[in-house]
Amino acid sequence: MFIVVCNNTNVSKLVFDYVAGWERPRPDGSVALVPGKLAIFSNEQSGRWRSHPNTRPDGKIVVEICGVDVYDPTTGEIRSNSTDDIACWFIDTAYNGESFFVRHAYFTGAEDPYEKLKRALRAEIDEAAWSAIYSTVCRPFEPPKSGRIAVKVINHYGDEVLKTFAV
Numbered sequence: 001m002f003i004v005v006c007n008n009t010n011v012s013k014l015v016f017d018y019v020a021g022w023e024r025p026r027p028d029g030s031v032a033l034v035p036g037k038l039a040i041f042s043n044e045q046s047g048r049w050r051s052h053p054n055t056r057p058d059g060k061i062v063v064e065i066c067g068v069d070v071y072d073p074t075t076g077e078i079r080s081n082s083t084d085d086i087a088c089w090f091i092d093t094a095y096n097g098e099s100f101f102v103r104h105a106y107f108t109g110a111e112d113p114y115e116k117l118k119r120a121l122r123a124e125i126d127e128a129a130w131s132a133i134y135s136t137v138c139r140p141f142e143p144p145k146s147g148r149i150a151v152k153v154i155n156h157y158g159d160e161v162l163k164t165f166a167v
Helices: 009-020 113-121 127-133
Strands: 021-025 031-035 068-072 077-081 086-092 104-107 148-155 160-166
Touching: 009 021, 068 148, 068 160, 104 127
Parallel strands: none
Antiparallel strands: 021 031, 068 077, 086 104, 086 148, 148 160
């Protein structure tokens, strides 16, 4: 699984169809399944929809964050931000629908946040450990028994976005 944040729902649907596959109407009224352009994520198999979404060959889930959209109530507009504007993001890999529990934590952002964190903590940080969490792609994890995950994104302004996904 991966997450792509688009500037509106129409674009989101087009990206999903491109990656996972879509139905093309035929002149006779029937539909043809068109495979997704990224085979590993295509939900079509032998001309039929898969019974469940495609996963990695080992069955694990991977989330990739590409940006975040935040509603600005003062202007009524939606601000789209790239990963450079995201301070951190978290995954609850077994979301229960009631409370968010951070099971994965990652940091992104431009302008060398590693140096800023070192100064803020007044300590040395293991660069190998930092590189493991300074990422827009999470470590693979097993599908949860709850059937849901949640992703929380916080930008540099402190705006938070939480999105849940059935997996």
